[in-house]
Structures are given as C-alpha cells and as structure tokens.
Amino acid sequence: MTSNQENFLNLIKTEKVCVMIAPSFVIDFEYPAIVSMIKKLGVSMVTELTFGAKITNVHYTEYIQDHPDQKYYIASPCPMIVSIIKAQYKELIKYLVPVCSPMGCQAKILNKIYPDYKIVFISPCRAKQTIEAKEYKDIIAETLTFKELKELFDQYGIKENDFENSDEKFDSIIESTTKIYPISGGLAKSAGLSNFIKEEEILIDDGIIKVKNILNEIKNGTTKYRFFDLLNCNGGCIGGADLNNKALTNDEKKSKILNYKQQMEKIIHDYKNHSHDVEDVDFSRKF
Numbered sequence: 001m002t003s004n005q006e007n008f009l010n011l012i013k014t015e016k017v018c019v020m021i022a023p024s025f026v027i028d029f030e031y032p033a034i035v036s037m038i039k040k041l042g043v044s045m046v047t048e049l050t051f052g053a054k055i056t057n058v059h060y061t062e063y064i065q066d067h068p069d070q071k072y073y074i075a076s077p078c079p080m081i082v083s084i085i086k087a088q089y090k091e092l093i094k095y096l097v098p099v100c101s102p103m104g105c106q107a108k109i110l111n112k113i114y115p116d117y118k119i120v121f122i123s124p125c126r127a128k129q130t131i132e133a134k135e136y137k138d139i140i141a142e143t144l145t146f147k148e149l150k151e152l153f154d155q156y157g158i159k160e161n162d163f164e165n166s167d168e169k170f171d172s173i174i175e176s177t178t179k180i181y182p183i184s185g186g187l188a189k190s191a192g193l194s195n196f197i198k199e200e201e202i203l204i205d206d207g208i209i210k211v212k213n214i215l216n217e218i219k220n221g222t223t224k225y226r227f228f229d230l231l232n233c234n235g236g237c238i239g240g241a242d243l244n245n246k247a248l249t250n251d252e253k254k255s256k257i258l259n260y261k262q263q264m265e266k267i268i269h270d271y272k273n274h275s276h277d278v279e280d281v282d283f284s285r286k287f
C-alpha cells in the first residue's frame with residue numbers, strides 16, 4: 001500500500017472527505033457507479049474537476065484581455081511542462097499564464113464553499129500528485145491516482161457491477177464544456193481562446209519530444225504562434241501515467257470522454273452554478 005493510500009484511509013476514518021476527480025476517470029471507471037464506489041470507501045462528497053477547469057478558463061481569457069501585448073502565453077495546467085520550463089527554459093517562465101490549474105481552482109472553490117471538508121484529488125497524473133499538489137498543501141489533504149483508487153476498490157472488494165443500477169450523481173459543481181480538458185487542446189477549445197487570439201496563433205500539441213522542440217522555438221523566437229496549449233503526455237492527460245486502461249487507443253479514450261460529455265449535457269442544468277460564490281477567491285498563481 002502506498003503512503004497516499006494509507007493517508008487517505010486514515011483521513012476517511014476521522015474526517016468528512018470531499019473528492020474532486022479528473023474527468024478522464026471515464027477511461028477507467030463507469031459513471032455513475034464511480035460515485036457510489038468512492039462513497040463506499042467512506043467518502044462523504046464526490047465532485048468532478050470540471051467546474052475548476054471552467055474557472056481556470058475564465059481567468060485565462062481575462063488574463064489575455066488584460067495583457068494583450070504579451071509576446072507569448074504558455075498554458076500552465078500541466079506540472080511537467082511547468083517543471084521543464086522552470087528547470088531548462090528559465091527565460092520562458094515569464095510567459096507561463098499565472099492562473100491556477102483546474103486542480104488548484106477546484107480546491108480553492110471547495111475550500112470556500114465546503115470549509116469543513118478535507119479535499120482529496122484523484123487523477124491519472126503522477127506529476128500532479130508529486131509536484132503540483134505541494135502548491136496547495138494547505139487545502140488539498142491527499143491525492144490518489146486512478147491506479148491507487150482501483151487498488152483500493154480491489155482491496156475492499158468494491159466492484160463496479162454491484163453499482164450498475166446506481167442513480168447516484170456527483171454532489172456538486174460540475175461543468176459540461178470542460179469535460180474535454182483531458183484531451184490535447186481541451187483548454188484552448190473549451191475556453192474558446194480563438195475569440196481572444198487569432199486561431200492561426202494558437203498551437204496545440206502533446207508529447208515531451210514535440211513540446212521540447214516547441215519550447216526551443218519559443219526560446220529562439222522562431223515560432224509563428226503566440227498561445228501554446230502543451231501537455232506532456234501523448235494525447236494529453238488521456239495518456240497519463242497512472243491510468244489503468246492503458247490498452248485502449250487514444251481514439252478509444254477520446255470517444256469515451258466525448259460520449260460521457262454528451263450523456264451529461266442532459267443533466268447539467270440540475271446543478272447550481274457557484275460562480276458568484278467564488279468571485280472573491282484569488283485564482284492567480286506565481287512561478
């Protein structure tokens with residue numbers, strides 16, 4: 001058992017826990033069974049990261065409008081990209097968009113709306129767990145990867161089949177448009193960045209080798225683009241290191257995400273929009 005799993009199990013014994021799960025969960029788990037399965041472990045509330053992603057998008061577009069003359073903008077939700085820039089491309093740090101990632105935004109939102117809950121983040125990303133979560137150590141109590149979550153389900157005999165008729169739903173704050181975030185280009189597309197920057201100036205790409213070539217072009221001033229939506233893993237977060245269903249192709253993973261988005265569009269209006277509740281929260285970030 002990992003220390004994260006041990007800490008999580010201790011947390012649910014003593015505290016009210018609110019989970020925020022990345023929307024790529026549909027690659028590994030079924031909805032709505034996943035909500036019941038997580039609650040069966042002892043979690044009190046389960047939310048999806050998509051509302052945090054919506055707030056990230058809102059602040060990205062505001063930042064671009066407030067800084068129209070900035071030469072380049074590099075998206076910062078991927079902790080691997082941020083780490084590489086900090087370590088190897090220090091001259092590009094000033095171009096990282098200083099806005100919290102969906103993980104940071106959602107944690108701040110939950111902390112504001114549900115202050116008596118301990119927040120646990122679940123995703124396919126080991127870098128979010130080992131690098132970025134440290135930025136939010138005051139408000140994110142623990143992180144698990146999908147791999148660790150599945151191991152806990154296996155250990156406690158929690159099976160998807162037992163919940164196939166579940167009508168459980170996410171408890172709060174979900175959003176439809178940002179369900180595409182785990183797919184390469186999800187940020188640029190769901191934020192509608194082409195309304196703020198010319199389409200031909202937006203570059204979407206993924207995979208570390210391609211990303212490093214792009215960073216070299218930015219460094220050398222030879223790129224024709226201005227906004228860079230870059231993700232470390234192949235295909236985006238759908239290629240995250242700690243997914244369980246690694247045998248699926250990227251097209252199969254994308255199709256699961258798009259089907260889920262379509263399925264959820266029918267019920268999105270059941271959820272309260274909490275945007276006004278978080279107007280006084282600071283979603284800025286320093287690098």
Ligand code: SF4
Nearest residue numbers: 078125232233237240
């Ligand atoms: S692209 Fe990979 S490393 Fe980057 S946030 Fe997504 S899963 Fe994590």
